[in-house]
Amino acid sequence: MRHMLKTGAACAALLGLGAGSAWAGDAPDLPAAVVAGKSIFDVRTRYENVEQTPLKRGEALTTRIQAGWESADFHGVKVLLEFAGAFHTDSEHYNVAVPGGASLNGRTRYPVINDPSFATLNRAQLSWTPAPFFTLTAGRQRVLIDDQRFIGNVGWRQDEQRFDAVRADFAHGGLKATYLYVFHVDRIFGGRLDWSSDSHLVNVAYEVAPPLRLEGFTYALDFSSHDPRAAAAPNASFTAGARASGKAKAGPLQLAYDATWARQTEYRGRTTPFRLDFWQADLSATYKILTLKGDYEQLDGNGVRGFTTPLATTHGFQGWADAFAASAGNKTHRDGIRDVNVTFVVRPSWKIPGFAHPEALVRYFDFQSERTGAYLGREWDAQLQATIAPKLTLAIKYAGFERAAQVPRGTSAPPASRTKLWLTLEYKL
16 A cells, blocks of 8 residues: 555656646646547457476466556646456466465466466556656556566566656657666566565667667666565665667668676675676577577576576566576576577568468577586477457467486576467457
């Protein structure tokens, strides 16, 4: 309740800032601004099947609905309200749990599928744009920064991650800067295991030209919770890093690259001292309907803990099987992870009624321990998706992780082998 009061207070403060400009002089009709807004509506039904040794087969059939309204601009002020809820239409043959932690529904004989039933206020935000180059947003909001490697909404799960925060965005020419003060993290566990937060997120980027975009960031994260299962304090950290990315033409090829470095240390003495690095680099080439991408990612580990990204959408990294999922939803390993992966994508230009914008993807991963160099396992991922009716998307997705049969002494054991299959239908206005 206290964090909701803080959210309301932040919105009220922002409304007060904008009131002078919004209601000065001849104000337009406020009800008309509301009616002229846009509706938000999204329905997603998903079947998920998990086979994981030595557990029983896990299955979940869930449906999530998100519905809300965003007002039109009213002297630079906009209001957005959105509600969300999900329900399962079968027995709970799956475990809702923090990976590596306690179960929230007691189904420990089954693998983890973190899609509990829930009903919640998904977003409640007030934004104010007093000038074209500046926007201030307060309240419960969705936050996606870059590719969500460090900050995201975990949108893959039915109950997405939300931030009760105050956000400032500045943009001028090629310069973009974002600052957030986050005082609560509403996590993906159906209203449980949330974090109180005293965190500061800063991201500054400058696009020199399309082939070169430079970025710097610092994420000072401080979390707390009365529930020890939430693993709040161990996920407090200070991360600072830099990124370079860009696109360029090379004859008939469209090239794109991305390179990131970051260093993570303890923050405010919430954990024992540590220092871990993150390295990432990828290069992709697109020729007509074909794309080939190679990627290298390294998360350091010291034998006790690995580099973590507790506010990231980690599902898109280190394999869809989420084999390396750890406490708080991180993907990490105490000996660190070296991840080499190759992706092949085909986007056919077929014009088949009822099967528009098809895309087929295949990805291969090879995992090694960063600290010892030992082989940990491999994974194959595949996906086929298409628009099968106006605003209705169908996706079939597979992930299979095979752990190393054995690892040298001194290397922590890799996670269990597993396969996952998803069938998803999503309608979005």
